[in-house]
Amino acid sequence: MRLPASLSLLLLATACVENVTSPGICPDYCPPTRIQIVDTVIMAGVERDSSYRGYLPTHRAASMQITTGGTVESYGVIRFIRFSEEVAIDSAASTLGPVVAVDSFGVNLIVEARSPGTGDFELAVFRLPVSVDSTTTYADLQSTFVDSTEIAAASFSGVEAADTIAVIIPGDAFPTLEEDSAVAVGISMRSVEPAYVDFQTSNLATNTLSITRFVQVDSADGQLAARTDNTPVGYDSFVFPDVPAAGPAALGVGGSPSARAFLKIALPPRVVDSSSVIRATLLLVPAEPVLGAPGDSIRIVAEGIAADIGPKSPIKQVPDDSIAVYSGLTMTGSTDTLRIDVTHVIAPWKNDSNLVRGLMLRAVREGGTLGEFRFNSSVSAVGAPALHVTFVPPVVNGN
Amino acid sequence: MRLLLVVLLTLVGSTPALAQNSVFGVHGIGFPGRPISARARALGGGTALFDARSAVNPATVASIGPLLVTASSGTSLRNFTALDTVVTGLSETRFPYAFAGTMVRSTPLSFALSYSSYAERSFDQTTTDSVTIRGERLGVVDQLISSGAVTDLRAAIGWRLIPRVNVGGAVHLLSGSVRRVANRFFPGSESYYDMEETNKIRMSGLGISAGVLFAPIQQMSIAASIRSDTELKSSVDALDLGRVDLPISFAGGLFIQVHPSIRLATTAERHLWSSAEADLKAAGGAYAFDTWAIGSGVELGGESGIPLRLGTRYAELPFSPSLEQATEFLVSAGTAMEFAGGRATLEASVERIMRDGAGAEERAWFLMFALTVIP
Numbered sequence: 001m002r003l004p005a006s007l008s009l010l011l012l013a014t015a016c017v018e019n020v021t022s023p024g025i026c027p028d029y030c031p032p033t034r035i036q037i038v039d040t041v042i043m044a045g046v047e048r049d050s051s052y053r054g055y056l057p058t059h060r061a062a063s064m065q066i067t068t069g070g071t072v073e074s075y076g077v078i079r080f081i082r083f084s085e086e087v088a089i090d091s092a093a094s095t096l097g098p099v100v101a102v103d104s105f106g107v108n109l110i111v112e113a114r115s116p117g118t119g120d121f122e123l124a125v126f127r128l129p130v131s132v133d134s135t136t137t138y139a140d141l142q143s144t145f146v147d148s149t150e151i152a153a154a155s156f157s158g159v160e161a162a163d164t165i166a167v168i169i170p171g172d173a174f175p176t177l178e179e180d181s182a183v184a185v186g187i188s189m190r191s192v193e194p195a196y197v198d199f200q201t202s203n204l205a206t207n208t209l210s211i212t213r214f215v216q217v218d219s220a221d222g223q224l225a226a227r228t229d230n231t232p233v234g235y236d237s238f239v240f241p242d243v244p245a246a247g248p249a250a251l252g253v254g255g256s257p258s259a260r261a262f263l264k265i266a267l268p269p270r271v272v273d274s275s276s277v278i279r280a281t282l283l284l285v286p287a288e289p290v291l292g293a294p295g296d297s298i299r300i301v302a303e304g305i306a307a308d309i310g311p312k313s314p315i316k317q318v319p320d321d322s323i324a325v326y327s328g329l330t331m332t333g334s335t336d337t338l339r340i341d342v343t344h345v346i347a348p349w350k351n352d353s354n355l356v357r358g359l360m361l362r363a364v365r366e367g368g369t370l371g372e373f374r375f376n377s378s379v380s381a382v383g384a385p386a387l388h389v390t391f392v393p394p395v396v397n398g399n
Numbered sequence: 400m401r402l403l404l405v406v407l408l409t410l411v412g413s414t415p416a417l418a419q420n421s422v423f424g425v426h427g428i429g430f431p432g433r434p435i436s437a438r439a440r441a442l443g444g445g446t447a448l449f450d451a452r453s454a455v456n457p458a459t460v461a462s463i464g465p466l467l468v469t470a471s472s473g474t475s476l477r478n479f480t481a482l483d484t485v486v487t488g489l490s491e492t493r494f495p496y497a498f499a500g501t502m503v504r505s506t507p508l509s510f511a512l513s514y515s516s517y518a519e520r521s522f523d524q525t526t527t528d529s530v531t532i533r534g535e536r537l538g539v540v541d542q543l544i545s546s547g548a549v550t551d552l553r554a555a556i557g558w559r560l561i562p563r564v565n566v567g568g569a570v571h572l573l574s575g576s577v578r579r580v581a582n583r584f585f586p587g588s589e590s591y592y593d594m595e596e597t598n599k600i601r602m603s604g605l606g607i608s609a610g611v612l613f614a615p616i617q618q619m620s621i622a623a624s625i626r627s628d629t630e631l632k633s634s635v636d637a638l639d640l641g642r643v644d645l646p647i648s649f650a651g652g653l654f655i656q657v658h659p660s661i662r663l664a665t666t667a668e669r670h671l672w673s674s675a676e677a678d679l680k681a682a683g684g685a686y687a688f689d690t691w692a693i694g695s696g697v698e699l700g701g702e703s704g705i706p707l708r709l710g711t712r713y714a715e716l717p718f719s720p721s722l723e724q725a726t727e728f729l730v731s732a733g734t735a736m737e738f739a740g741g742r743a744t745l746e747a748s749v750e751r752i753m754r755d756g757a758g759a760e761e762r763a764w765f766l767m768f769a770l771t772v773i774p
Contacts, residue, residue: 019488019489019490019491022422022479022486022489022522022523022524023484023486023524023525023526025481025482025484025524026526027720028481028482028720028721028757028758028759029422029425029481029482029720029758029759030425030524030526030543031425031426031522031524031543031545032682032683032684032685033543033579033581034683035541035581035583035594037530037532039532039533276592276594276595276596277592278583278585278591278592278593278594279532279533279590279591279592325589325590341590343591343592347592388533390532390533390591392583392594392596394596394598395581395596
């Protein structure tokens with residue numbers, strides 16, 4: 001019996017050796033199974049849709065957009081935290097003393113984006129009441145963006161995204177500083193041609209926006225000495241005129257406060273349940289020219305939703321490194337159809353019938369720009385949202 | 400118990416229920432299996448109608464005495480050339496055949512269960528191509544993988560009708576599954592998702608067979624069998640994928656013992672596979688042909704000792720991509736050794752197989768080991 005047992009063990013060892021991989025020699029020596037691709041536009045692919053505003057208020061956005069020369073003009077608004085009544089006299093900051101005189105102020109701004117292809121521009125700084133807050137509107141501040149309150153101006157050329165630019169404000173720019181201990185400024189842009197510039201706000205975790213005060217203090221030996229102190233931002237935002245409301249059959253995405261749109265997708269079961277969707281593109285027809293700063297673009301990203309509970313539907317976040325793929329880009333003033341890749345949302349539905357068959361549209365740089373895309377909704381007589389779907393029908397057959 | 404353990408080890412060590420594969424198995428319902436023992440294989444299939452441990456002629460079951468169990472393992476090594484494409488180094492190890500049978504005490508009846516491959520459908524093919532989607536020309540890589548087989552579970556009963564005449568009948572339960580994977584990759588594009596689809600195709604069918612074994616003189620036997628299979632139904636979950644009409648088969652054979660140590664046998668088979676063509680064509684499949692097969696062998700050696708078995712076989716293959724029918728020719732050899740006082744037999748066979756036709760040429764070795772025990 002020893003030999004058969006040993007042989008069985010030998011067979012066990014050889015049983016795992018297998019190689020049946022070969023190149024397909026088609027069509028003669030390939031199976032009749034064929035992988036076919038169907039490419040079609042499904043006009044009634046969006047069953048219901050709606051949009052809601054207020055997801056990110058202007059003063060919570062990560063950027064502020066200042067524009068000039070376009071259909072809409074906007075101003076930056078920054079209020080800083082109160083300055084200390086005393087500043088450090090010695091370098092160890094162990095001795096504090098009162099400010100004898102203020103020489104100037106400096107504000108550093110980090111550029112997030114600016115209008116491409118435009119040349120030099122000038123920033124004008126205006127003195128604003130320290131009472132500005134999130135309830136302050138463009139109309140409220142119209143009277144303050146005038147020559148009499150302009151306290152500084154600076155020209156810039158060759159500025160690009162991520163650059164830091166500095167604006168120097170004279171020391172006497174804030175007559176009420178002694179009483180208020182605080183300052184607030186408005187920023188407008190001047191340019192030969194329509195343009196915009198976006199600055200990072202204090203809402204961005206990496207931003208350390210502050211105002212620096214250059215002062216004179218009494219030193220220990222009775223001489224005046226130059227010192228500096230600074231204080232961070234208490235509130236920053238941007239203001240702009242009211243934007244006309246969208247039409248009754250239009251949905252909006254973007255703008256500030258930001259709007260988002262929710263679309264309920266209803267694809268035929270033969271497409272979404274039986275087939276493999278390999279590419280799906282959402283087609284959105286603008287209801288009006290894209291709103292926004294002159295020369296600016298707006299990127300709309302589509303994300304799946306984890307539960308359909310209306311405007312508070314939780315989203316299934318798209319990774320940042322995929323935004324470029326799963327989004328659509330359009331320009332201010334454009335009336336072209338916007339195409340957004342939604343493959344990542346729709347393709348998984350085949351294998352999980354519990355997934356919510358809907359998606360949400362939001363703007364990138366949400367709340368921080370004037371850019372708003374308004375498109376025809378599913379109730380529109382023409383130009384309703386459609387889906388361009390490329391799919392592979394089931395390849396299985398009995399042979 | 401140790402004998403049974405050895406059998407179980409052999410069974411567990413192999414991929415279940417599959418048999419020899421071929422490039423010609425890409426078509427039709429797969430490459431037809433041969434429900435015969437290692438001994439019959441070594442003899443070119445010549446004894447298929449006379450060998451009690453083969454599942455071709457249920458009349459042979461009548462000659463089974465005490466309980467015996469056979470398990471086997473088969474390894475194939477293949478190369479093929481098709482349309483100027485040369486593929487080498489293919490190999491598979493499978494479990495092609497198992498058998499158990501015993502007589503019913505105090506009756507002229509015996510019965511047997513056997514497990515064999517009816518059709519093998521395993522391949523893994525990769526092709527490259529380009530397609531135009533949305534006005535863009537894209538390179539694609541397609542991968543089609545099939546792994547599985549249709550198995551033939553036979554329950555047979557043999558009756559020693561009168562001296563020198565055995566008759567038998569059997570019911571065949573055809574069942575099996577094939578795991579089918581279809582992948583399409585877009586290696587040069589980030590815009591398209593790769594497609595991956597996996598299905599488990601279940602297949603089922605029924606068959607019946609009957610046979611007779613007649614020994615007009617002690618040194619000679621003649622045998623005949625007939626088998627009729629119904630349809631092979633395929634489905635994925637609840638989805639009916641269609642059916643393929645299965646053939647009626649006939650076989651006849653002659654066995655002569657010219658000397659106590661020399662036995663000759665030949666078997667001819669006819670399978671009417673052309674009945675499947677309409678169903679295969681409806682599914683975009685291949686041509687199907689009726690087939691002839693004839694195998695002959697000689698066994699040298701007495702009842703005890705180590706026999707030498709030699710055989711040859713010619714067969715037509717049932718499925719082809721064209722109107723040209725492919726054929727198979729093989730030569731075979733084998734032997735056997737007894738252990739445990741004759742209660743265990745280890746058998747081995749080797750076949751050199753040459754298949755040609757329809758633009759393809761395949762060369763293969765098939766090695767089979769079988770262990771039979773009488774517990």
